[in-house]
Amino acid sequence: MTSVTRQQSHQLDTINRRLPIVILAMVVASALLLLALASFQWLSPEVDREFRQRGLANTTSVETIPAERGLIYDRDGEPLAFNQIEYRFGVSPNLVTDPATVARELALILNLDEFDIYRKITTTTGPWVLITTEGPVSAEVAQQVLDNEELSLPTRGERVWRRFYPQGTLASQILGFTIDENATGAMGLEAYYNDQLAGRAIDEVVSTVPLYAPEAVDEVRQQGMDLVLTIDRDLQFLVESRLAQYVAENNAQSGTIIVMESRTGSILAMASSPTFDPNNFINANAELLTTPAITNTYEPGSIFKILTVAAAIESGTVDENWTYNDTGSLEAASIVVQNSDRKSYGIRNATEVLVNSLNIGVATMAMEMGPDLFYQAMRRFGIGALTRIDISGEASGILKEPGESDWSESDLLTNSFGQGLSVTPIQMITAANAIANDGLMMQPRIVQQRIVGDDVQNIEPVVLRRVIGIDTAHAVRDMMVQVVLDPNGANLAAVPGYAIAGKTGTAQIPNAVGYEEGTSIASFIGFFPADDPRVTVLIRLDRPAGYWGSRTAAPAFQDLAEQLVLYLAIPNDTVRLNLAAQGGHTSTVR
Known part of the structure; x- marks a missing residue:
């Protein structure tokens, strides 16, 4: 056994004396460490949040995630606009070990350029780079990315909503479309109700390391408002199909039809031709990306005469005994007014003025009323003012009045037969519908319900x-x-078995020097059954080869009206009279 030297013994004594002190110091340090760790369990919420945010700052970002956009339905609940889930994909370059493989696999699945993807991965200094810059991909494509083992770690998918219109071109000019990644409404209902349809977005803390799931913070996401329209999908299809036919048959440049429920002002169908597909609006002619029924202004021509006659009767200027002498020309206010056929008609009453569509007749009425009564009546009819239908882009038209610098006495005469002023189709039908609805003007209505969750607003x-x-x-x-019954009037609009109230129009088209030669806007406005109107219809054809409204728009009205009485189940006059005598319902509108 080796003996211990005096020096070694001294060192052992020193260690033995210091050991308790070292142990005590270690115990104290451990206790302090445990206390410090334990204190994190009871940090104030503010301090705790600060530590969490500091920790997340290096591995996360906050992104605004839009709510699901509200849906749009027709009156029977058929979907007109809804949302599809698609995905954007990006890559975290710091997690890519083989850029060439990742670029190749993504290019094959996403049908993108392999070199472009490789360049993005290898040159990006940030934590994440978007690969699908040309737009999101479908859920099926996204699943292929997620199922690929080479892409599972560095690739992150982000869900986005894409607006989809299942009926294609149907009602596109009413619905409009959305643009950009936020699905912002660009026209039509989509634009008018954009804020309500969009709902409330949320902020999400999204990990830049794809292994972690997003965590919602701060706000509750609220789905956008749903809209139920007054539009009938099947009737809208019928009207659009027929309108395209009328435009083609008459070699017209374009056309518009509005079908309104007479008693409520509800729009059952509203169409213009040509049209566009909102799912592919980017490739459409920019001129088509409007709602012509509410945005296009025009001089209405002779259909406007029904408003002048109504104003003259209401003011007491015209009654059943009123007549005038039509000499074929009327010189007043430095102009000469003639009838469209340049003929004279002798002594005529108010009914004959409308039946023969006499410019001199309505100009005489306007002169006898005077400008104050005439323009007061036109304002009541809403001419020159917005109808405030809930579709974006509505135009107000033009109605010059006494006191304005560009008004003259001649305007009173020309305005009486629909020249020198402008209206939109929705203005014109809303005004005419007041005649159908016993003198009451209805607000044109395109939305009948607004729905947010369980809250339904009618x-x-x-x-x-x-x-x-x-x-x-x-x-x-x-x-x-009488206009429709007269063989020399608009009898081509007549529907057997039904009394139709109507008026044709053939309007000249103004240009920089006056009016275009040989072109017109042909139109017909009417409602039926005449004694108890259920629907009011406006048809407008732009620059038809047949020129006259009586030859183009009137027969189009007849064809459409024959379809409407069948679809809307409106009994003919004989059946209605028999039902009325028996105390039954006399008409039906779906």
Whole structure:
């Protein structure tokens, strides 16, 4: 056994004396460490949040995630606009060990350029780079990315909503479309109700390391408002199909049809041709990306005469005994007014003015009324003012009035037969519908329900004002029936078994020096059954080869009206009279 030297013994004594002190120091340090660790369990929420945010800052980013956009349905619940889930894909370059392989696999699946992907991966200094810069991909394609073992670690998918219109071109000019990644409404209902349809977005803390799931913070996401329209999908299809046919048959440049429920102002169908596909609006002619029924203004021509006659009767200027002498020309206010056929008609009454569409007749009425009464009546009819239908882009038209610098006395005469002023189709049908609706003007209505979650808001029909009295409305209605019955008038609009109240129009098209030669806007406006109107219809054809409204728009109205009475199950006059005598319902509108 080796003996211990005196020096070694001294060192052992020193260690033995210091050991308790070292142990005590270690115990104290351990205790302090445990206390420090334990204190993190009871940090104040503010301090705890700060530590968490510092920790997340290096591995996460905050992104605004939009809510699902509200859906749009027709009156029967058929979808007109809904959303599809698609995906954007990006790569975290710091997690890529083989850039060439990742680029090759992504290029094959996403049908993108392999070199471009490789360049993005190898040159990006940030934590994440977007690969699908040309737009999101479908869920099927996204699943292929997720199932690829080479891509599972460095690739991150982000869900986005894409607006989809399942009916294609149907009602596209009413619906509009959305643009950009936020699905912002660009026209139509999509634009008018954009904020409500968009809902409320949320912020999400999204990990830049794909292994971690997103974590919602701060806000509750709220789905956008759903809209239920007054539009009937099947009727809209019928109207669009027929309109395309009328435009083609008449070699017209374009056309518009509006079908309105007479008693409520509800739009059952509204179409213009040509149109576009909102799913592919980017390739459409920019001129088509509007709603012509509410944006396009035009001089209405002779269909406007029904408003002048109504105003003259309401003011007391014209009654059943009123007549004038039509000499074929009227010189007043430094102009000469002639009838469209340049003929004279002798002594005529108010009904004959409408039946023969006499410019001199309505100009005489306007002169006898005077500008104050005439323009007061036109304002009541809403001419020159927005109807405030809930579709974006509505135009107000033009109505010059006394006191304005560009108004002259000649305007009173030309305005009486629909020249020198402008209207939109929705303005014109809303005004004419007041005659159909016993003198009450209805707010044109395109949305009948707004829905947010379980909250359903019904949008009831709105009476804007009384424009004319009931007796005046009935008098003008009876005159319009005679217009359609007269063999020299608009009899091509007649529908066997039904009394139709209507009026044709053939409007000149203004240009920089006056009016275009040989072109017109042909139109017809009417409602039926005349004694108890259910629908009011406006048809407008731009620059038809047949020129005259009586030869183009009137037969188009007849064809469409024959379809409408079948689809809407409106009994003919004989059946209605028998039902009325028995106390039954006399008409039906779906």
